[in-house]
Each structure stands twice: as structure tokens, then as C-alpha cells.
Amino acid sequence: MRDGEPLIRWDWIGDHIGELADYTGVHLRLGLLPVLFGLIISVPLGILCHRWRWIYPPTLTAANVLYSIPSLALFMIFVRYTGLTERTVMIPLTLYTLSVLIPNVVDGLASVPEPVRQAATAMGFSTVRRVVQVELPIAVPVVVAGVRVAAVSSISLVAVGQLIGQGGLGYYITRGLQLDFPTPIITATVLIMLLALVTDALLVLAQRLLTPWARGKGATA
Amino acid sequence: MxxxxxxxxxxxxxxxxxxxxxxxxxxxxxxxxxxxxxxxxxxxxxxxxxxxxxxxxxxxxxxxxxxxxxxxxxxxxxxxxxxxxxxxxxxxxxxxxxxxxxxxxxxxxxxxxxxxxxxxxxxxxxxxxxxxxxxxxxxxxxxxxxxxxxxxxxxxxxxxxxxxxxxxxxxxxxxxxxxxxxxxxxxxxxxxxxxxxxxxxxxxxxxxxxxxxxxxxxxxxxxxxxxxxxxxxxxxxxxxxxxxxxxxVKAADLPLRDGLVLPADSPVARARAADEPWVLVVDGDRRPLGWAAVADLPSGGTLADAALTPLGHTFSLAGDSARAALDAALLSPSRLAVGVDPQGAVVGVADAYELSAAMTGDGTAVDAAAEEGTAEEPTPGDAAVEEGTAEEATAGDAVTAKDAVSKVTVVKGETDGGSGDDVDGTGAGGDGR
CATH class of the missing domain: 3.40.50.300 (P-loop containing nucleotide triphosphate hydrolases)
Structure with missing residues (x-):
């Protein structure tokens, strides 16, 4: 850091407000779309794993193996097919969410009390209808808990995408390093943390609204 | 079905x-x-x-x-x-x-x-x-x-x-x-x-x-x-x-007596004349007030002057069963159960022994009373009558042993027939062995 350079130059932030907002939007998209895609993959896989338990261990192992591959390596693999695009960042991030989301979908379905499942069957629900109208709604609190973890980790991981030029706010971090200029680094880091925290808070709120029935947890059925 | x-x-x-x-x-x-x-x-x-x-x-x-x-x-x-x-x-x-x-x-x-x-x-x-x-x-x-x-x-x-x-x-x-x-x-x-x-x-x-x-x-x-x-x-x-x-067994089918049920304005001498250790004192509407121990009664005056022992609980002839009546007898200070009508007026009293007379040894009279609600008063003598109908019972078995449902129907059908002997025969006949 140059002598006399302050940690934060507020005028820089003022000059770059518009640009920062654009990058924040991109960052959110890069962080949250993978969670959505991850959920779209995990719900059916989780249902299958719940129904046929023997599928679950290999599926979970596969998801964990994917999670263990360094993001850099995955970017390099996908860059050959999808180029230096947002997709190259989002595909690995989507794969990373699976190791959190699949177990949570399975645990969520397992949290449906057996009497409830039996009552649903005895009322005359077909299997598909029972899963959609009874089991999945009851699994929501556990699934949302997984979504919160996935969303926070995904938002902070986006910055790594800057290695292929698609890192959202990560751009300011590398830029600040190159210029030996701390203001953008600190600004981007704080913004990323804020994004993660606000997203988490919104998810908690969404869950409250979605599951008014779950407030007395433990007293169900 | x-x-x-x-x-x-x-x-x-x-x-x-x-x-x-x-x-x-x-x-x-x-x-x-x-x-x-x-x-x-x-x-x-x-x-x-x-x-x-x-x-x-x-x-x-x-x-x-x-x-x-x-x-x-x-x-x-x-x-x-x-x-x-x-x-x-x-x-x-x-x-x-x-x-x-x-x-x-x-x-x-x-x-x-x-x-x-x-x-x-x-x-x-x-x-x-x-x-x-x-x-x-x-x-x-x-x-x-x-x-x-x-x-x-x-x-x-x-x-x-x-x-x-x-x-x-x-x-x-x-x-x-x-x-x-x-x-x-x-x-x-x-x-x-x-x-x-x-x-x-x-x-x-x-x-x-x-x-x-x-x-x-x-x-x-x-x-x-x-x-x-x-x-x-x-x-x-x-x-x-x-x-x-x-x-x-419906309480309504139990034998009750009312000789020792006396209004509060009765003279003490009348209670003594009943020749019982306890008399039940009732008000003008025959609602029970309490038990009076004859031995402790004052020498003269009416029962209104006597110290009364609380009743315990009564049983209703309208809704209660013999189980409530027997319980009332066991808990009563006089060992007598007090039966009341729906208005709460005393119908009569009975002790555990008298009540048990309505509940014969093997329950045939009980069955009859319960199934048909007959007003007849079964006595301990019924048990003897039943032994005498053993042949009928055997015949009944053949009819009833096959199918549990039809057995129930048969029982009902026979009791509807009415006479005491039929009732007993059915009782033994349906015992399903």
C-alpha cells in the first residue's frame, strides 16, 4: 500500500456508485441462479433417494466428490466448452450446491411424521399427489435451511470466477490488488458479505411466510 | 357389510x-x-x-x-x-x-x-x-x-x-x-x-x-x-x-324396597317401628336428605330433629347401571344404595346382597335384562332353573356355533320370544363353545 493512502477513499465509492450497483446485480445473478438450478436438480433426486434408500449413499458420495474438486480446476474444464462466460462460473457453483441441498431434501422428507404419511395414504392420496401436496410442503423448513447455507456459500464463491473474468464484485478485488489500492477491495468484500447476509435474512423471512404452521416446531401432528 | x-x-x-x-x-x-x-x-x-x-x-x-x-x-x-x-x-x-x-x-x-x-x-x-x-x-x-x-x-x-x-x-x-x-x-x-x-x-x-x-x-x-x-x-x-x-344391567331392573324411606315430618316412633338400623329421611318431594341411625334418634319428636349422616352418592334408575348401584351401596354409611328417579325423588333402597340377587351367578338373567330390558325381577332362583334347561342349551349350541353374526341374531330373536325359560335357554345356548 502506498504511503499516505487511506484505507477507504469515500470519494472513490461516490464516483463509482452506478458501476458498483451493476456489478452487485451481476454478482447476485451469478450467486443465486446456481442455487435455483441446484434446487431444481436436488428435489427430484432427493425424492428418489428418499423412496429408494439404496440410491442415496452413492448419490451423496458423488455430490461430495464434486464439492471436493477445486473451483479453479472446474473453471478450467468448463472453459473449454462454455468459454469465458457466466455459464462457466454458474455450472460449478450449481454442482457445489448439490452436496448441501440433496441431503436436506432427503432429511426434509424424512421429517414427515409417519402417522401423517399413513393418514395421507389412507385418505386416498395417490403417491405423486401425496409427495407434492403433503410431503414436500412439510419438508420446506429443512430444505430452506439447506438453501440458506448454499446461498451464502455460493455468493461468496462467485468472486473466484474473476479468474476467468466473471467474478461479479470479485472484479474490484483483483483490480484493487493490481493497483495496490485498498478501497475497491474493502468495498467489494463488504458488499459481498452484505449480499450474503441480506439474502439469508430474506430466506428466513420467506420461510416464515411460507410455513406459518411450523412456528410451534416439535408440536406438530 | x-x-x-x-x-x-x-x-x-x-x-x-x-x-x-x-x-x-x-x-x-x-x-x-x-x-x-x-x-x-x-x-x-x-x-x-x-x-x-x-x-x-x-x-x-x-x-x-x-x-x-x-x-x-x-x-x-x-x-x-x-x-x-x-x-x-x-x-x-x-x-x-x-x-x-x-x-x-x-x-x-x-x-x-x-x-x-x-x-x-x-x-x-x-x-x-x-x-x-x-x-x-x-x-x-x-x-x-x-x-x-x-x-x-x-x-x-x-x-x-x-x-x-x-x-x-x-x-x-x-x-x-x-x-x-x-x-x-x-x-x-x-x-x-x-x-x-x-x-x-x-x-x-x-x-x-x-x-x-x-x-x-x-x-x-x-x-x-x-x-x-x-x-x-x-x-x-x-x-x-x-x-x-x-x-x-340397567339400574331400572334392580329390586328396591321403600319401607325405610320416611318423610322428615314422621314421628321418631315410626322410624323405630321400621325395625331397621338406618332409615332414609326425605323431604316433601321425596328428595333424600340423609340417613338417620335409629339407635341415635332422640326419644321423641320428628325425624327433622335427628342428626343426619350424609348420603354418599345415589344412583339414577333412568340412566345408571347396576355397577353404579353396587358402588353406591358399598359407599353408603348404611350400606344401602339409594335409587332416585330423573326428578331426584327416592324410588327405593337396596343393599349389596339384594342387588347381587339381580346379578345371578352366571349372568344369564343379566343378559336377558341387558338385551331386552325386561321389567321382571330375576332372583337367585333363576340359576337353578337354568341348570334344568341344559338340554335346551345343547340344542342351542348347534344352531349358534357356526357363525358369530347369526349367533347374535339368534339370541336377539329368542329373547324377543318372551318367557323366562326361553331367556335362560338362550343365555346358556349362546355360549359359543
Whole structure:
């Protein structure tokens, strides 16, 4: 850091407000779309794993193996097919969410009390209808808990995408390093943390609204 | 209505849950399946709505083999209530009750108005409609469970230990409510319990199953207590079955005397003349005031001046059973039970010995009184009469041993015939051995 350079130059932030907002939007998209895609993959896989338990261990192992591959390596693999695009960042991030989301979908379905499942069957629900109208709604609190973890980790991981030029706010971090200029680094880091925290808070709120029935947890059925 | 024909359920690991069960459940009655754990009662129940498929035999509903009906469709026509209610935690009380109507495609509005009706029917305030199950007590949840089972007004209800997860006081309330509901609805109900007291209280007929899924006896509660088919049933029914049978004798049929019932304005001398250790003092409307011990009476004046000992409790000739009467006798300071009419006026008194005269040794008179409500007063002499009719009893066996349902019908038919001897003959004849 140059002598006399302050940690934060507020005028820089003022000059770059518009640009920062654009990058924040991109960052959110890069962080949250993978969670959505991850959920779209995990719900059916989780249902299958719940129904046929023997599928679950290999599926979970596969998801964990994917999670263990360094993001850099995955970017390099996908860059050959999808180029230096947002997709190259989002595909690995989507794969990373699976190791959190699949177990949570399975645990969520397992949290449906057996009497409830039996009552649903005895009322005359077909299997598909029972899963959609009874089991999945009851699994929501556990699934949302997984979504919160996935969303926070995904938002902070986006910055790594800057290695292929698609890192959202990560751009300011590398830029600040190159210029030996701390203001953008600190600004981007704080913004990323804020994004993660606000997203988490919104998810908690969404869950409250979605599951008014779950407030007395433990007293169900 | 519901018929089991040589139904068995064997599991691949070699266990037999239900073994060659044949049973016919009458329409509009409560049939209780009772037995120790592992007797296959729940399995039997679940075969009715195809939650369990038998490995042999057929279950039919109104003459149709239930395997010919698609399971979800069959189930929408059969109400189901389970131990922990199994309410859908994510749905409001009203939407829980509307479940089956919605599955049947009634439309939201109609389904909800039906649900609101049912909420009232099971005795819950409409303010509960918007609540979620976690906001209800166990007893309330169970009521919602019953309402949900009644959703589409199914003719058949299956109930699997519905009241066993709540405390005894709430259980008593729910049972009373259930009896009231059934009087109104006349559903064909199959009810599983491990509690013989509950079975006797609720059942029109009781099927006692033994471990291994074999039917031990199928009979009315009265006859189950009076004539257990074998040691297993006798044991299961319990040591105090003699006392419990008294629940089936109407208090109205008990012999009472009123010689020692005296108005408060009677002179003391009249109490002495009764030649009893105690007299019952009543007011102008014959309402009981208390017991007066004759030995402690003042030398003159009226009974109004005497120190009275509190009554204990009375029994009502209108609603109580002999069990309440006997209890009243045992708790009374004079050892005499006081019988009152619906207005609370004393009809008469009896001691435990006199009461027991109405409850003959093997219960035949009890059966007759309970089944027909005859006004005749059975005496201990009836027991002797019955021994004399042993031949009739044997003849009766041949008729009745084949089919449990027809046996019940036969009993009813013969008692309707009227004379005392017939009643006794039937009593011994139906004992199912």
C-alpha cells in the first residue's frame, strides 16, 4: 500500500456508485441462479433417494466428490466448452450446491411424521399427489435451511470466477490488488458479505411466510 | 357389510400376522378388534382399505371384493382415524377436514363449508378453523382427526387406537362424544384397541384376537363377559369381569324396597317401628336428605330433629347401571344404595346382597335384562332353573356355533320370544363353545 493512502477513499465509492450497483446485480445473478438450478436438480433426486434408500449413499458420495474438486480446476474444464462466460462460473457453483441441498431434501422428507404419511395414504392420496401436496410442503423448513447455507456459500464463491473474468464484485478485488489500492477491495468484500447476509435474512423471512404452521416446531401432528 | 373370508397375512420372514380369519361385520355397528400386541388387529383393520394386502382369502365390502377397486378410490370412501391423529401440520384445521372432499374434486368452497359443518359436529368452535394442528391440544387434534375421517360422509370408518394417546379424562370425553356421534351417524365402524375396557364400552360386537392372528371369540360385550370362549379370552377380559358385567344391567331392573324411606315430618316412633338400623329421611318431594341411625334418634319428636349422616352418592334408575348401584351401596354409611328417579325423588333402597340377587351367578338373567330390558325381577332362583334347561342349551349350541353374526341374531330373536325359560335357554345356548 502506498504511503499516505487511506484505507477507504469515500470519494472513490461516490464516483463509482452506478458501476458498483451493476456489478452487485451481476454478482447476485451469478450467486443465486446456481442455487435455483441446484434446487431444481436436488428435489427430484432427493425424492428418489428418499423412496429408494439404496440410491442415496452413492448419490451423496458423488455430490461430495464434486464439492471436493477445486473451483479453479472446474473453471478450467468448463472453459473449454462454455468459454469465458457466466455459464462457466454458474455450472460449478450449481454442482457445489448439490452436496448441501440433496441431503436436506432427503432429511426434509424424512421429517414427515409417519402417522401423517399413513393418514395421507389412507385418505386416498395417490403417491405423486401425496409427495407434492403433503410431503414436500412439510419438508420446506429443512430444505430452506439447506438453501440458506448454499446461498451464502455460493455468493461468496462467485468472486473466484474473476479468474476467468466473471467474478461479479470479485472484479474490484483483483483490480484493487493490481493497483495496490485498498478501497475497491474493502468495498467489494463488504458488499459481498452484505449480499450474503441480506439474502439469508430474506430466506428466513420467506420461510416464515411460507410455513406459518411450523412456528410451534416439535408440536406438530 | 364388511366380510373377511379365510383371510391370512403372512410375511416373507415367516411370521403370520393374521391366520385364516373369517368375520362378518354388521352394517351400522361398531365392531371392536381387541387383543394383545402382535395379535394382528391393526393388520386386519388395514386390510379393509388395502393399506395391507392379504396373502390369502378375500375381504369384501358390500359384497364386492375390494381388490376390484383401485386403492385410492376405495380409501376415499373409507374414513380413517389413527392414534396420533396424523393431521397435516401444514394445513389449517379446516383444510385438514376438507382433505377428502378436495381429493374427490368437490371444489374449495363446497369442501370448506362441509368442513365447517364437521367442525361443529365434533364439538369444536368455529374459531379453531384457521388454526394449525400444533396450536391444538391432543384431544382437539383427535376430534379434528375424526372430523377429517368423516369428510366425504363415508359409510365405513376405520379407527386404529384413536383415543389411546390422550390422558384418561380426555379419553373418557372423546369416548362419550364418539358414542353420541355414532348414535347420530350410524356408520359401520371397525375400531382397534388393546384396551378391553374401551372395547366393552364402545363395541356393539367385539372380536378378540390372540397372538398369531387367530380369532378367539366374536361376540357382544355382554356375552363376552358372561361367557368367555376359553381361558385366553377369560384372562384377557380380566379378573373383574363379573363386576364389569354389571354395567350392562340397567339400574331400572334392580329390586328396591321403600319401607325405610320416611318423610322428615314422621314421628321418631315410626322410624323405630321400621325395625331397621338406618332409615332414609326425605323431604316433601321425596328428595333424600340423609340417613338417620335409629339407635341415635332422640326419644321423641320428628325425624327433622335427628342428626343426619350424609348420603354418599345415589344412583339414577333412568340412566345408571347396576355397577353404579353396587358402588353406591358399598359407599353408603348404611350400606344401602339409594335409587332416585330423573326428578331426584327416592324410588327405593337396596343393599349389596339384594342387588347381587339381580346379578345371578352366571349372568344369564343379566343378559336377558341387558338385551331386552325386561321389567321382571330375576332372583337367585333363576340359576337353578337354568341348570334344568341344559338340554335346551345343547340344542342351542348347534344352531349358534357356526357363525358369530347369526349367533347374535339368534339370541336377539329368542329373547324377543318372551318367557323366562326361553331367556335362560338362550343365555346358556349362546355360549359359543
Amino acid at each position: 364388511i366380510r373377511f373370508d379365510a383371510v391370512s397375512k403372512n410375511y416373507p420372514n415367516g411370521t403370520t400376522a393374521v391366520d385364516e380369519l373369517s368375520l362378518e361385520l354388521a352394517e351400522g355397528g361398531i365392531t371392536v378388534l381387541v387383543g394383545p400386541s402382535g395379535c394382528g388387529k391393526t393388520t386386519t383393520l388395514r386390510m379393509v382399505n388395502r393399506m395391507v394386502e392379504p396373502t390369502a382369502g378375500t375381504v369384501s365390502l358390500r359384497g364386492q371384493d375390494i381388490r376390484e377397486i383401485a386403492a385410492p378410490e376405495l380409501r376415499r370412501g373409507i374414513g380413517y382415524v389413527i392414534q396420533h391423529a396424523g393431521l397435516f401440520p401444514h394445513r389449517t384445521v379446516l383444510d385438514n377436514i376438507a382433505t377428502v372432499p378436495l381429493l374427490l374434486g368437490w371444489g374449495k368452497k363446497k369442501a370448506r363449508s362441509r368442513a365447517a359443518e364437521l367442525l361443529e359436529l365434533v364439538g369444536l368452535p368455529s374459531s379453531m378453523a384457521k388454526r394449525y394442528p400444533y396450536q391444538l391440544s391432543g384431544g382437539q387434534q383427535q376430534r379434528v382427526g375424526v372430523a377429517r375421517a368423516l369428510g366425504a360422509d363415508p359409510p365405513v370408518l376405520l379407527m386404529d387406537e384413536p383415543f389411546s394417546a390422550v390422558d384418561p379424562i380426555v379419553r373418557g370425553e372423546l369416548q362419550a362424544e364418539f358414542i353420541r356421534l355414532q348414535k347420530e351417524l350410524h356408520k359401520t365402524i371397525v375400531f382397534v384397541t388393546h384396551d378391553i375396557d374401551e372395547a366393552i364400552k364402545l363395541g356393539d360386537h367385539i372380536a378378540v384376537l390372540r397372538t398369531g392372528g387367530k380369532l378367539a371369540q366374536f361376540d357382544t360385550p355382554e356375552r363376552l363377559l358372561a361367557h368367555p370362549a376359553d381361558d385366553f379370552v377369560a384372562d384377557f377380559v380380566g379378573q373383574d369381569r363379573g363386576i364389569r358385567r354389571l354395567s350392562f
